[in-house]
Amino acid sequence: DIVMTQSPDSLAVFLGERATINCKSSQSVLYSSNNKNYLAWYQQKPGQPPKVLIYWASTRESGVPDRFSGSGSGTDFTLTISSLQAEDVAVYYCQQYYSTPYTFGQGTKLEIK
Amino acid sequence: EVQLVESGGGLVQPGGSLRLSCAASGFTFSNYAMSWVRQAPGKGLEWVSIILGSGAGTYYADSVKGRFTISRDNSKNTLYLQMNSLRAEDTAVYYCAKDLIAAPGLFDYWGQGTLVTVSS
Numbered sequence: 001d002i003v004m005t006q007s008p009d010s011l012a013v014f015l016g017e018r019a020t021i022n023c024k025s026s027q028s029v030l031y032s033s034n035n036k037n038y039l040a041w042y043q044q045k046p047g048q049p050p051k052v053l054i055y056w057a058s059t060r061e062s063g064v065p066d067r068f069s070g071s072g073s074g075t076d077f078t079l080t081i082s083s084l085q086a087e088d089v090a091v092y093y094c095q096q097y098y099s100t101p102y103t104f105g106q107g108t109k110l111e112i113k
Numbered sequence: 114e115v116q117l118v119e120s121g122g123g124l125v126q127p128g129g130s131l132r133l134s135c136a137a138s139g140f141t142f143s144n145y146a147m148s149w150v151r152q153a154p155g156k157g158l159e160w161v162s163i164i165l166g167s168g169a170g171t172y173y174a175d176s177v178k179g180r181f182t183i184s185r186d187n188s189k190n191t192l193y194l195q196m197n198s199l200r201a202e203d204t205a206v207y208y209c210a211k212d213l214i215a216a217p218g219l220f221d222y223w224g225q226g227t228l229v230t231v232s233s
Contacts, residue, residue, distance in 0.1 A: 040219055042158075049208055049223035050158065055216070093158055097218030100172045102148075102160040 002026050002096050006105035012113040019081040021108045023094035028074045031098065038098035041070055041079045044107075045090045053092075054079065086112065115139040115222045117209045122227030129199050129231070135192040135209030135224055143167070143187040146212040148220060149194050151205035151229075161207070162194065163217060177203075199231045 003026040013019045029038045037057035042050040052061050054070035057077055067082045081088055089112060094105040121133040135147070149161040162173045162183040171183050182195040192209055206228050210220035 038216070038218075042220075044158075049226055050220070051223070052219070052221055055213070055219050061221070095158075095219075097216055100160075100163070100218070101174045102163075102218040104158040104160070107157045 001101055002029065002098065002103050004094055004096055004103050004105040006092075006094055006108050008108060009106065010109040010111070012111045013081075013084045014113045015086065016083050019084050019088070019110055021079045021092050021094075021110070023072075023077040023079070023105050025075045025077075025096055029096045029098040030074050037073055037077070038096055039070075039072070039077050040095045040097060041068075042093045042095060042104075043088075043090045044093065050093065081110075084110075084112070115211065117211060117222060117224035119207065119209050119224045119227040122207065122229045124230045124232065125199055126233050127200060127231055130195070130197045131199065131229060133194040133196065133207055133209075133227060133229070135194075137190045137192065137209075137211070140211070142185075142190040145214055146217040147185060147192045148210045148212055148218070149183065149192075150208045150210050150220065150223075151203075152208070152226075153202075153205045156205075159205075160218075163212065164192070165217070196229070199229075201231050203229060204231045205229060 007022045039057040041054040044050040058070045091107045116138045118136045148163040164183045180198045184193045206226040208226045209224040211222040213219040
C-alpha cells in the first residue's frame with residue numbers, strides 16, 4: 001500500500017499570509033506512460049463532505065479560487081494557499097489514486113492565527 | 114447538477130448487517146466508477162471500495178474485504194454497499210463518491226454521508 005504522510009498535522013496562519021502543506025508518498029505516484037502525478041488535494045470543512053481542490057498534483061478544480069495551488073512530482077507534493085482567507089479554515093487531505101487501495105494523508109488542520 | 118444521496122445508515126449490533134444505498138442524479142451514472150469512502154468520528158478519510166461503471170470490476174480495502182460487497186444498479190442509478198459481520202471499528206460516516214471518468218479513485222463529487230454506528 002502507498003502510505004501518504006502530511007506535514008504539519010496542524011497549522012495556524014495570519015489572514016492574508018501564505019499557508020503551505022506538504023505531502024509525501026511512500027512510493028512514486030507518477031505514471032510514466034502519461035507523465036501524470038496521481039495526487040489530489042481535498043478540503044473538508046466541519047460537518048461537510050470533502051471537496052476536491054487540486055488533482056493531477058497541480059490542476060485546479062473548476063470554481064476553486066486561484067489562491068490555491070498544487071506542486072510537486074514523484075513522491076513530494078505541496079498545497080499552497082497564497083493569501084489565507086477566513087473561509088479557508090478546514091482540514092486538508094492529500095490522496096493518491098495511482099493504485100488501490102487509494103490512500104489519504106492523515107489530514108492537516110488549518111486555522112487562523 | 115450532480116447529486117448523490119446516501120441512505121441506510123443506523124445503529125447495528127456487532128456481527129450484524131446493513132445495506133447502504135446511494136441515489137445518483139445529474140450525470141450518466143453507468144459511465145462512471147463509483148466509490149465508498151468512510152470517516153470514523155473525529156478521524157481521517159479511508160477509502161472502502163470502488164466499482165467500475167459496467168459493474169464488472171470491484172476492489173476493496175483490506176479492512177473490509179470478505180465482509181463488504183459493493184454493487185450497482187445502472188437502471189436505477191443507485192450504488193449499494195452490503196456490510197456484513199460488522200465490527201465496532203466500522204463505525205463511521207459513509208460517503209458515496211463519484212469518480213472522475215479519466216481517473217478512477219479521484220472523487221469529484223461526494224454525498225453528504227450516512228452514519229453507521231456499530232455498538233451493543
